[in-house]
Amino acid sequence: MEQKVSNNNSFMGYTRSDLTNFLIAMILSFVAIPLVVQTDYWYSSILIPWLCLALAAIGQQIVMGYAGQLALGAAGFMAAGAFACFNLILRVPDIPFFVALGLSGLVAAAFGILFGLPSLRVRGIYLMVATLASQFFIVWMIDKFGWFKNYDTSGIITAQDIVILGKPFTSPLEMYLVILVVVTVLTVLAVNMARGSTGRNWMAVRDMDIAAESMGISLLKTKLQAFAICAFYCGVAGALFAFTYLKSLEPVAFDIKLSFKILFMVILGGLGTISGAFIGAAFILLFPVLLNSVGNNVFHGAIDATIISSIEQVVFGVLIIVFMIYEPLGMAKLWGNIKQRFSINK
Amino acid sequence: MTIDRNFPIGEPVLEVKNISLRFGGVKAITDSSFSVLKHEIKAIIGPNGAGKSSLLNCINGIYQPQEGSIAFKGKVLEKITPNLIAQKGISRTFQNLALFKRMSVLDNILVGRRLHMNSNFMQVAFQLPKARAEEKENLAKCEEIVDFLEIADIKNTPVGKLPYGLQKKVELGRALATEADFLMLDEPMAGMNVEEKREMCRFILKVNDELGTTMVLIEHDMGVVMDISDNVVVLDYGKIIADGPPDEVRANQEVIDAYLGVSHD
Numbered sequence: 001m002e003q004k005v006s007n008n009n010s011f012m013g014y015t016r017s018d019l020t021n022f023l024i025a026m027i028l029s030f031v032a033i034p035l036v037v038q039t040d041y042w043y044s045s046i047l048i049p050w051l052c053l054a055l056a057a058i059g060q061q062i063v064m065g066y067a068g069q070l071a072l073g074a075a076g077f078m079a080a081g082a083f084a085c086f087n088l089i090l091r092v093p094d095i096p097f098f099v100a101l102g103l104s105g106l107v108a109a110a111f112g113i114l115f116g117l118p119s120l121r122v123r124g125i126y127l128m129v130a131t132l133a134s135q136f137f138i139v140w141m142i143d144k145f146g147w148f149k150n151y152d153t154s155g156i157i158t159a160q161d162i163v164i165l166g167k168p169f170t171s172p173l174e175m176y177l178v179i180l181v182v183v184t185v186l187t188v189l190a191v192n193m194a195r196g197s198t199g200r201n202w203m204a205v206r207d208m209d210i211a212a213e214s215m216g217i218s219l220l221k222t223k224l225q226a227f228a229i230c231a232f233y234c235g236v237a238g239a240l241f242a243f244t245y246l247k248s249l250e251p252v253a254f255d256i257k258l259s260f261k262i263l264f265m266v267i268l269g270g271l272g273t274i275s276g277a278f279i280g281a282a283f284i285l286l287f288p289v290l291l292n293s294v295g296n297n298v299f300h301g302a303i304d305a306t307i308i309s310s311i312e313q314v315v316f317g318v319l320i321i322v323f324m325i326y327e328p329l330g331m332a333k334l335w336g337n338i339k340q341r342f343s344i345n346k
Numbered sequence: 347m348t349i350d351r352n353f354p355i356g357e358p359v360l361e362v363k364n365i366s367l368r369f370g371g372v373k374a375i376t377d378s379s380f381s382v383l384k385h386e387i388k389a390i391i392g393p394n395g396a397g398k399s400s401l402l403n404c405i406n407g408i409y410q411p412q413e414g415s416i417a418f419k420g421k422v423l424e425k426i427t428p429n430l431i432a433q434k435g436i437s438r439t440f441q442n443l444a445l446f447k448r449m450s451v452l453d454n455i456l457v458g459r460r461l462h463m464n465s466n467f468m469q470v471a472f473q474l475p476k477a478r479a480e481e482k483e484n485l486a487k488c489e490e491i492v493d494f495l496e497i498a499d500i501k502n503t504p505v506g507k508l509p510y511g512l513q514k515k516v517e518l519g520r521a522l523a524t525e526a527d528f529l530m531l532d533e534p535m536a537g538m539n540v541e542e543k544r545e546m547c548r549f550i551l552k553v554n555d556e557l558g559t560t561m562v563l564i565e566h567d568m569g570v571v572m573d574i575s576d577n578v579v580v581l582d583y584g585k586i587i588a589d590g591p592p593d594e595v596r597a598n599q600e601v602i603d604a605y606l607g608v609s610h611d
Contacts, residue, residue, distance in 0.1 A: 189471040196470035196481060197456075197463045204446050204457045211444035214406060215524060216432035216461040225467060272448065 043172035051179045052241040057265040057277035059233030065271035067226035068206025069119045073134035074234045074262040079254035081108040081235025082242035108235020109228040116227025139251045157249040175244040270330025279331045353558030356384035365414035374400040375584045387561045389571045392581035398564045407431045437526035439517045447506035458523030459484040491519050511542045531563040
């Protein structure tokens, strides 16, 4: 009987509370939100970019938070994914959307392996500089060779509609659901990897590479694997970002600012946690919105919009410093501490 | 030491021949040769800076000696990297703790099972039966090690938060988890009190006796060395000055001079 109970409590290594949380999240996102939220603004300006960027942040989390490789260039991989998806749908007749999405992820993953190569030689801040190459090279390549943009001269290419099984998904709610499915699947896979032997290998390389190698972990394979998976996630995220949020394809959208944004999401959210990617993305996206509405509603426009956006930068900077000093594991850890305190008090 | 052993000492399993290691102009090891017999506990002793750890690092592939060869189980090792050495069945611990600080005790030990887990990241991501079975099986093995080392109560604590003595134990656990038949322990008892040392000795002897693991250990505590080792190698200034059973080594004049110093008149 005892045995049976403990079996019921865990499914694939997850505890009951993990599963309950997952179920609640699923009901909330698939049922409650579509029923309650009716305004397009929420979908197209908050939920859709949040999910896209959270997905990219998971990628950054894998390479930086788990494998400990300081990489900066997530936006480059996003651009690779976005333009790969554009070209696949354009040039391959009748390609199903999810297949195109998966393939664009793989294209980005190939770039990830290429630009992950410096990690075998350099580390830390030097690696960060080396991985900047991906950021600049990919965007430059797309700009330089007209083929990637289908020789469009206007500079802004409209993204194709998402068509799944003959049905177009064009309304914000429909697009939200498409993204939600992709993000859910990829998040579950990422959590599985992070908790399994794959994640342990990454973390071992992060914490002490010499010891990891002495235990039989190949540094080459593990680092490149992390880079490839990171780029895959970023590539898929980039394609979704372009097709659902931007609704256009322009290399400038994937500039270094976006890479830094994703980096901040991971640092603020918490290095080495998948949930941190979601928390960080939500914070970085919602904070400016919040600040704006405070500026408009409390001060009634007395504060100039440019000042507000400057305040935003200042607050981010301060927060990052504060987190680096007091809670390097970010908001996810903070949340964990709060939960722990309550469960002890009970 | 004529007690019957489960695994009697056998043929040489590791043969180090004429190893020389230099860092620029500094000679860390000079033309040193020794061999380790199967199932024995071999101690390497010597004053600080004598090249003991460098010697282990050469065997382990962290350093590449400029000259000499290392043969394991009768085969000369051509290309030596830590990763390949691990695959050959040599495991080790480090002098100044090389644990995965942010991971739990159990996860640290699970990393030691790396070579017994070969499902790829796709199998892990999709939690295919193979990956799940493997995880379960290896987790059970690690729980056994945790029980053996009597650290079950801290198995979910991140190792970075543990006191030094316990961390040393976890590192031994991780090395044991590899199930390597050749173990190198770099100062497993450094910084421990008498009680902890005694306990560590007990573990080392037990592993050697029950699993027949060949061990090479670096240790400064002469009492410990004389008690648990079958043979002792003495290094001084990168050279081997004695190699033999503890009693013989203890009586060796050169060793006494190296340790106590000798007047140059």
